[in-house]
Amino acid sequence: MHLLLALLSCTQDPTPAETRPAAPEVQSPDTRLKRLTDAQYRNVMRDLFGAEVVVPSSLDPDQRIEGLYAVGASYTTISSYGIEKYESAARSIAGQVMDSESLKAAWVPCTPVDVRDDDCASQAIAALGRKAWRRPLSAEELELLVLVAAEAGLVLDDFHEGLEVAFSALLMSPYLLYRVELGDGERFDDFELASRLSFFLWNTAPDEELLAAAEAGELSEEAGYSAQVDRLLADERSREGLRNFFSEMLQLDRLDSLSKDPTVFTYMSDTLGPSAREESLLGIEALVYEDDASYLDLFTTRRTFLDRTLAALYDVPAPEREGFGEVWLDIADGRRGFLGQASFLALQSHATSTSPTARGIFVREVLLCQVIPDPPADANTGIPEVSRDAATMRDRIAIHLEDPFCASCHVLTDPIGLGFENFDGIGRWREVENDVTIDASGELDGEAFVDAWQLGELIAAHPETGPCLSRTLLKYATGSLSDELDDSLQDWHAEGFEGAGHRVLWLFRDVALSPAFRTPGPVAEDSLSEDTGS
Amino acid sequence: MKPLFPSRALDWRVGQPLSRRALLGGVARGAVVTLALPPLAAMFNAGGTAYACDGVLPRRFGLWFWGNGNIPDRWTPTNTGDGDAWELSEQLAPLAALKHRLCVVTGLKSLLTNTVPHTSGAAGMLTATPLQSTGDDNTYGAATIDQVIAAAIGGSNIYRSVQTAASDCSGQSYTGPNSRNPPETDPYAFYERIFGETFIEPGKKGVVNPSLGLRRSALDAVMGDISRLNARLGAADKARLEQHLDGVRELEQRLAILEENPPNLEACERTPALSADFSDLLGRPQIEARNEAMSTMLAMALACDQTRVFAHFTHDPVSNLLFEEASSGHHDLTHNEGGDQPEVNAITVRLMEMLATTLQKLEDIEEGDGTLLQNCAVLACTEVSLAQTHAVDELPVVLAGGACGYFKQDHHYRSYSGENVTRLLISLQRSMEMNVSSFGSDAAEDDEGLSGIEA
Numbered sequence: 001m002h003l004l005l006a007l008l009s010c011t012q013d014p015t016p017a018e019t020r021p022a023a024p025e026v027q028s029p030d031t032r033l034k035r036l037t038d039a040q041y042r043n044v045m046r047d048l049f050g051a052e053v054v055v056p057s058s059l060d061p062d063q064r065i066e067g068l069y070a071v072g073a074s075y076t077t078i079s080s081y082g083i084e085k086y087e088s089a090a091r092s093i094a095g096q097v098m099d100s101e102s103l104k105a106a107w108v109p110c111t112p113v114d115v116r117d118d119d120c121a122s123q124a125i126a127a128l129g130r131k132a133w134r135r136p137l138s139a140e141e142l143e144l145l146v147l148v149a150a151e152a153g154l155v156l157d158d159f160h161e162g163l164e165v166a167f168s169a170l171l172m173s174p175y176l177l178y179r180v181e182l183g184d185g186e187r188f189d190d191f192e193l194a195s196r197l198s199f200f201l202w203n204t205a206p207d208e209e210l211l212a213a214a215e216a217g218e219l220s221e222e223a224g225y226s227a228q229v230d231r232l233l234a235d236e237r238s239r240e241g242l243r244n245f246f247s248e249m250l251q252l253d254r255l256d257s258l259s260k261d262p263t264v265f266t267y268m269s270d271t272l273g274p275s276a277r278e279e280s281l282l283g284i285e286a287l288v289y290e291d292d293a294s295y296l297d298l299f300t301t302r303r304t305f306l307d308r309t310l311a312a313l314y315d316v317p318a319p320e321r322e323g324f325g326e327v328w329l330d331i332a333d334g335r336r337g338f339l340g341q342a343s344f345l346a347l348q349s350h351a352t353s354t355s356p357t358a359r360g361i362f363v364r365e366v367l368l369c370q371v372i373p374d375p376p377a378d379a380n381t382g383i384p385e386v387s388r389d390a391a392t393m394r395d396r397i398a399i400h401l402e403d404p405f406c407a408s409c410h411v412l413t414d415p416i417g418l419g420f421e422n423f424d425g426i427g428r429w430r431e432v433e434n435d436v437t438i439d440a441s442g443e444l445d446g447e448a449f450v451d452a453w454q455l456g457e458l459i460a461a462h463p464e465t466g467p468c469l470s471r472t473l474l475k476y477a478t479g480s481l482s483d484e485l486d487d488s489l490q491d492w493h494a495e496g497f498e499g500a501g502h503r504v505l506w507l508f509r510d511v512a513l514s515p516a517f518r519t520p521g522p523v524a525e526d527s528l529s530e531d532t533g534s
Numbered sequence: 535m536k537p538l539f540p541s542r543a544l545d546w547r548v549g550q551p552l553s554r555r556a557l558l559g560g561v562a563r564g565a566v567v568t569l570a571l572p573p574l575a576a577m578f579n580a581g582g583t584a585y586a587c588d589g590v591l592p593r594r595f596g597l598w599f600w601g602n603g604n605i606p607d608r609w610t611p612t613n614t615g616d617g618d619a620w621e622l623s624e625q626l627a628p629l630a631a632l633k634h635r636l637c638v639v640t641g642l643k644s645l646l647t648n649t650v651p652h653t654s655g656a657a658g659m660l661t662a663t664p665l666q667s668t669g670d671d672n673t674y675g676a677a678t679i680d681q682v683i684a685a686a687i688g689g690s691n692i693y694r695s696v697q698t699a700a701s702d703c704s705g706q707s708y709t710g711p712n713s714r715n716p717p718e719t720d721p722y723a724f725y726e727r728i729f730g731e732t733f734i735e736p737g738k739k740g741v742v743n744p745s746l747g748l749r750r751s752a753l754d755a756v757m758g759d760i761s762r763l764n765a766r767l768g769a770a771d772k773a774r775l776e777q778h779l780d781g782v783r784e785l786e787q788r789l790a791i792l793e794e795n796p797p798n799l800e801a802c803e804r805t806p807a808l809s810a811d812f813s814d815l816l817g818r819p820q821i822e823a824r825n826e827a828m829s830t831m832l833a834m835a836l837a838c839d840q841t842r843v844f845a846h847f848t849h850d851p852v853s854n855l856l857f858e859e860a861s862s863g864h865h866d867l868t869h870n871e872g873g874d875q876p877e878v879n880a881i882t883v884r885l886m887e888m889l890a891t892t893l894q895k896l897e898d899i900e901e902g903d904g905t906l907l908q909n910c911a912v913l914a915c916t917e918v919s920l921a922q923t924h925a926v927d928e929l930p931v932v933l934a935g936g937a938c939g940y941f942k943q944d945h946h947y948r949s950y951s952g953e954n955v956t957r958l959l960i961s962l963q964r965s966m967e968m969n970v971s972s973f974g975s976d977a978a979e980d981d982e983g984l985s986g987i988e989a
Contacts, residue, residue, distance in 0.1 A: 033771045061716050066669045077713040077774045083781030148755050152748045169752035173759045261817045351856040351863045377648040377924040383870045481669035523768030
């Protein structure tokens with residue numbers, strides 16, 4: 001029911017077509033091979049072979065560039081250790097397929113007449129290849145892999161074991177490990193469009209229906225393309241895409257390895273990080289799918305989802321004995337919105353203390369898309385230790401704002417970050433620090449606030465908050481650096497997003513329909529941009 | 535050749551005199567048996583085939599990197615010179631048992647403009663090349679020294695190089711811009727990598743296992759895919775795919791070595807299986823235990839000639855790793871601890887204890903008439919000197935092992951003129967018998983070695 005509502009509102013353009021100007025005609029970003037991220041690789045394997053298939057726990061780690069794995073995927077390489085791991089994973093998974101009667105039946109749709117049966121091998125390889133490589137294999141590619149299967153089958157004296165070797169080759173191929181969406185300089189082909197849509201909206205490879213639409217040439221047609229955009233967004237699987245985007249943007253994956261001193265933070269536990277991530281993602285899902293509400297509400301909503309771990313941390317009654325339940329926070333709880341959640345508060349802190357500077361940088365860089373320069377290399381960054389004159393973090397880092405040398409940057413971050421000082425390094429509420437009452441007041445770009453409850457409202461009202469989400473989603477969808485995306489196009493999306501009431505599904509659809517997403521730039525010829533170190 | 539002492543000790547305790555060794559006789563970790571062994575010379579000249587540095591045993595290179603610098607006043611030894619002329623400083627004291635294998639180098643300087651705190655220093659120390667930008671982020675502009683050396687000397691081994699870490703970190707080994715070689719951070723996974731399917735028991739011949747050949751045939755198909763894909767790419771992606779192809783080739787060669795010509799060095803032996811739980815204790819990584827486990831395996835990976843190059847990281851530049859007994863994360867402390875920074879000092883000393891652990895593992899493995907460490911050059915370094923000010927002069931360097939006598943040993947060399955740290959990188963390459971006429975780029979470029987440390 002909720003989903004249906006979301007679907008309806010999402011397909012109805014809230015800005016009447018006649019009032020929204022046409023998208024500016026600009027150059028699309030250069031096309032680059034994109035590595036599958038760790039999450040995408042796992043999702044693809046799950047979709048192909050089921051949730052039971054065992055994928056090695058450690059693959060080649062993703063790297064963020066401009067805050068997103070999606071951008072890092074366009075620039076980084078797979079290490080030689082990574083090649084080793086992907087080869088090992090491919091052999092293991094191909095082996096699991098042949099060891100499972102049901103998977104074998106699904107992926108070997110024929111009965112071989114001998115240890116070498118090229119027709120049967122060809123059917124199986126073509127079927128898996130089309131799904132795994134997100135396009136039909138060429139005759140040459142098919143022939144080569146059939147030969148691999150035939151040779152291996154003869155050596156091992158077993159058709160299926162031979163086919164397993166060819167399957168492993170398919171699964172470690174660059175056509176699986178990279179998204180090859182290069183276009184021809186003017187347009188992406190149907191399969192490239194299918195892959196782009198699917199990885200953007202579902203964070204996994206196209207399903208059968210999308211591949212079939214690509215084969216039928218429907219994605220080159222406006223109506224066929226937008227019909228698939230709407231279908232993908234209306235499907236439950238788009239939740240995975242939404243969750244992945246916000247997880248990358250808000251760095252929620254880092255919650256798996258929170259390092260906190262439990263003697264300082266007594267509510268710290270191994271489950272806190274994963275619980276905190278789930279709280280944030282459940283809140284975003286509810287805001288987007290159940291309410292189809294404004295993204296800006298993320299910073300003021302009193303609704304959240306807590307399990308027992310988090311309820312204890314927040315000092316509220318646990319809504320459920322097991323798992324997560326809905327909780328409506330009150331001003332007496334001191335916290336609301338994403339910035340009152342343990343995920344943000346714990347991640348942007350040190351192991352034994354808060355970090356107003358890190359919290360402020362996060363707000364500026366991630367939520368407002370502003371760039372805070374690195375401190376000068378010769379900065380002497382010592383701050384006083386806790387003393388009677390400097391009991392609170394605010395007192396201790398006062399030098400950041402008093403010394404003009406430091407203040408030029410810290411004035412941008414600390415007055416925001418100090419607003420969260422009522423929350424300790426894992427997000428537990430506190431009134432005092434070292435017996436001194438905490439002052440959590442401050443200002444955000446000229447607007448004063450008394451505490452984090454009010455600060456949430458200022459973030460929601462900030463003119464850069466909405467545009468920043470739209471810029472970040474455009475970078476995420478295209479895997480491009482900010483500089484590669486034309487400013488006028490970014491502004492056009494941001495204005496549309498505002499006109500649409502900052503509804504997130506609307507924005508996903510708008511970006512999926514964006515010329516920057518649908519049409520390719522030239523293949524990238526640069527090595528890297530100029531030096532910064534000299 | 536048959537090993538002289540098949541059950542030779544593998545897990546020496548740091549600081550034990552060589553005549554009394556802790557032997558883990560294939561039993562559970564912790565059950566320590568000590569026994570007296572005859573002096574080295576009597577043990578190793580008997581076979582008459584292997585002498586240190588006679589050209590039979592390979593030279594190896596190790597990068598041992600820690601984050602967040604040192605405190606120069608407590609690091610730099612008072613005197614310079616050889617042997618008794620110099621003494622270890624407070625921060626270097628944990629290396630006492632290995633002083634005769636060390637060349638401590640102080641006073642070197644990175645000549646790159648120090649634009650990005652920590653990162654510029656790391657670029658100077660490891661690449662001698664200015665950083666490059668990708669959007670708002672930076673990456674190294676060239677391969678790091680371990681990869682430069684691995685490309686020259688690592689090619690005939692099962693692993694061209696290996697990367698390990700004693701904590702969950704990114705590591706600083708790069709094959710080129712945005713081409714990071716992530717370190718293995720899990721000792722169990724590293725054990726599997728070294729002593730799993732690629733390990734051939736000493737004295738054994740290559741295995742004729744049809745599955746190895748079939749894996750190569752799958753890799754051949756992958757190389758065909760790479761070649762077809764390459765034809766469609768622009769220069770940026772061609773370079774990335776070249777790295778990919780390189781990795782596939784390395785893997786294919788590994789399979790060939792296992793089939794045809796597995797390395798077979800006398801000192802090689804499987805280390806005891808791991809049983810410890812390495813997970814964090816009270817929010818603090820067990821960095822010392824992980825360092826020791828990794829070091830034991832790294833030493834044997836070298837002794838077994840599985841690789842000739844390693845890069846080992848305790849933690850990254852700017853890491854806020856929470857050390858045992860520290861009141862805050864390491865990087866945080868370097869900036870925020872007042873006075874003469876006793877906590878930062880204690881962490882630096884602790885890191886040198888960890889370095890001593892690694893070096894002792896190498897020293898405890900006999901090779902020819904010397905030790906494995908003598909056949910190595912281990913560069914222990916970090917990205918800044920005093921982290922509080924992000925200083926890139928006075929870069930702290932411990933060079934251990936001497937690379938078969940290439941470098942002075944039991945020596946403190948101080949560069950009073952603040953020589954370019956690139957010169958050290960040039961000397962290191964030359965110690966690995968590489969021809970290097972110049973190295974680095976921009977302000978860091980140099981064409982001379984650091985003659986003051988060469989023997």
